[in-house]
Ligand SMILES: Cc1cc2nc3c(=O)[nH]c(=O)nc-3n(C[C@H](O)[C@H](O)[C@H](O)COP(=O)(O)OP(=O)(O)OC[C@H]3O[C@@H](n4cnc5c(N)ncnc54)[C@H](O)[C@@H]3O)c2cc1C
């Protein structure tokens with residue numbers, strides 16, 4: 001576990017940790033987690049269920065690492081510690097189940113199919129009354145009818161003059177739940193003149209597994225992903241989910257090294273990985289948007305931690321679209337409390353973290369709330385009420401919907 | 412672990428969720444930002460003055476040491492419970508009780524984070540001047556107890572200058588109130604001032620009445636470089652000596668600038684031997700006049716470049732760079748030791764020469780950083796505590812630096828406090844009779860020595 005020694009205990013990370021902000025307890029701060037890991041490593045503390053809980057009560061949002069002046073790598077430390085503690089003390093059954101599913105695309109596809117049927121047969125009275133984590137069951141999104149990648153060909157040619165080829169890593173969110181994000185991405189990319197390759201062999205980016213101790217389970221996925229994303233001609237590997245982005249950029253090369261494998265290809269992919277909205281932002285002048293909207297929709301944005309901490313944001317693009325009424329929410333960059341499975345494991349705490357965001361989107365009068373991350377989206381949408389009349393979507397969906405009709409565009 | 416019956420009594424006061432004593436959790440209260448650590452036997456999170464009072468009644472009856480803690484960002488071991496016992500952590504007692512800008516005061520609980528108070532004051536056009544580098548995460552209770560300062564304290568003064576009154580729970584559990592909501596108040600001893608900087612050794616501060624002030628109309632910021640550190644320091648003492656009063660005047664040496672530049676790369680002048688970050692605030696006219704005076708002064712001392720931060724963005728960029736200084740040093744070595752000896756501003760050039768001479772002589776990697784306008788030096792030494800030979804050199808160097816400061820009518824600490832870190836050097840700046848007097852007060856207030864024992868008194 002590298003880097004523990006360099007924590008100067010300065011406390012700067014306390015100021016950015018969403019969990020500390022709510023609980024106000026040192027034991028639930030990034031500094032404490034680093035110190036606890038150090039104590040464990042130095043054999044001053046044995047492993048225990050409580051130690052596991054203290055390490056796990058964390059969103060893995062990465063804000064501590066992004067703001068640590070001493071360059072402590074919380075991420076890998078936490079990940080490694082989680083896996084050691086899970087080995088000793090186990091994990092919740094459902095979480096183990098999730099790791100099991102994500103490890104094999106086939107299992108995941110089957111489970112998603114079953115879950116879709118499940119959603120159709122669960123009585124609505126049950127859906128109204130019960131909560132999973134802190135989210136009412138009725139507020140969970142409907143799963144895609146068919147996985148997105150099964151709906152589209154592996155190669156999609158551009159519909160305007162060809163500029164190049166890009167690879168599209170769709171992530172589980174788009175593949176199984178929010179297929180419309182994928183379709184929006186394709187519409188924009190092909191309009192921009194890109195040939196899009198969606199390798200069918202791609203699978204879960206593995207981050208959820210890595211966060212839950214599935215270091216070995218993740219190996220096959222990571223290798224498969226690296227293999228199918230290796231493509232000389234592609235100028236970029238695009239992701240629509242910031243967490244997948246951080247996996248491709250940071251975790252794949254690191255994990256390959258950890259497995260004792262060659263990291264060269266993983267590094268090449270990492271260097272090409274870009275968030276879809278950032279890629280599109282660079283080409284914005286080549287898109288034309290509808291002008292006629294008399295009453296533009298009021299739009300708010302939630303910046304996911306994994307995008308913020310990689311110095312990204314879709315906000316710049318939103319400011320440039322003339323046909324929307326973009327309102328900047330003061331807390332748009334604050335964590336939503338979703339954190340992978342955090343909202344499920346610590347519902348009350350997660351709800352407390354989200355509360356201020358929900359209040360401010362309501363106050364803003366926005367009809368549309370954008371966010372790039374599928375987990376943030378499930379989490380936030382889950383806490384909105386129908387009466388709020390706020391639709392949540394990926395920025396790409398909004399952009400695609402605003403594109404000018406093709407015949408009016410100068411190609 | 413405390414005795415089971417005592418534990419039961421304490422749990423009865425705060426409930427089982429605000430009393431913790433598992434070793435995993437206790438570990439998290441064994442440290443602050445200083446090197447030494449010690450485990451408490453229990454941590455209690457009070458929410459009200461009454462709870463603190465009840466805890467103290469039991470602690471004094473049982474003679475259990477009680478150490479207060481805010482955010483644990485002290486750099487001198489202030490909240491480290493060296494004699495174990497109870498850590499009273501105020502982080503959850505964090506309500507802003509009132510803001511009254513007509514009478515210019517705010518009443519807060521000790522766990523309020525400095526930045527949260529600033530955020531609450533901003534819409535009223537007011538601010539709370541003390542701005543320690545840790546303001547985004549340290550608590551007002553901690554700021555008061557260490558009498559914290561920061562860059563703009565040059566013009567505005569330190570925490571004690573903004574404390575109008577407070578409520579304190581004594582060792583016995585008795586609750587006392589000092590001061591009032593009046594800007595002027597000479598009714599009896601000024602106990603609030605005594606408690607500022609008392610580091611939790613005289614009582615637990617449970618409510619604070621703070622003076623708040625209107626935000627200045629504008630701020631202007633200059634970045635000035637010099638080709639020698641000596642000229643830089645001379646410019647500082649000359650500017651202050653000539654009666655100009657900037658809001659802040661920060662000095663950074665070449666090593667500091669380069670370390671920051673390596674880390675954040677915002678185009679700071681790498682070649683300069685000395686750099687000053689100077690800020691003036693007030694009305695636009697006053698700012699412009701002061702800026703001109705400053706420009707004339709730094710030119711007299713051979714300023715090489717003078718850059719003005721015109722936009723808010725530029726200003727933020729420069730201050731972010733300055734605040735990053737501590738951290739960027741932490742990145743390049745396993746440990747950094749940051750001291751804060753302070754000398755009268757006319758001695759700043761002399762003190763800086765001395766610091767450079769001493770750290771060079773001991774072969775240490777050190778940067779010089781200073782809230783120069785008020786003579787507050789922050790020499791930063793990069794080291795590795797595991798390297799015993801080097802660590803000994805570090806200790807010797809600092810002993811000499813403390814001595815040098817004392818010789819220049821300076822003092823051991825401008826803002827970080829004494830705590831564990833500098834207790835042994837106290838005799839350098841405080842004679843026996845004065846130390847006895849301090850002990851007398853401590854004994855009168857805390858006869859059993861249960862309040863943050865093992866520190867400087
Ligand atoms: C990166 C960094 C930068 C810093 N920059 C500055 C700076 O520019 N200027 C500066 O002055 N300091 C600075 N500090 C030091 C430190 O942040 C300050 O001393 C701060 O005021 C401590 O606040 P805290 O809430 O962390 O208190 P803690 O560290 O928790 O406690 C400090 C002391 O106060 C006592 N205490 C806390 N609360 C109470 C209470 N309610 N009643 C009685 N006693 C109490 C504790 O027992 C302890 O002795 C810096 C520290 C770091 C890590």
Ligand code: SF4
Pocket residue numbers: 006007008009010011012013014030031034064067068069070071072
């Ligand atoms: S910011 Fe980094 S160095 Fe500071 S306490 Fe957190 S982990 Fe440690």
Ligand code: SF4
Pocket residue numbers: 016017018019020029030033057058059060061062063064065074
């Ligand atoms: S990853 Fe996020 S939640 Fe976890 S310790 Fe760091 S800042 Fe806190």
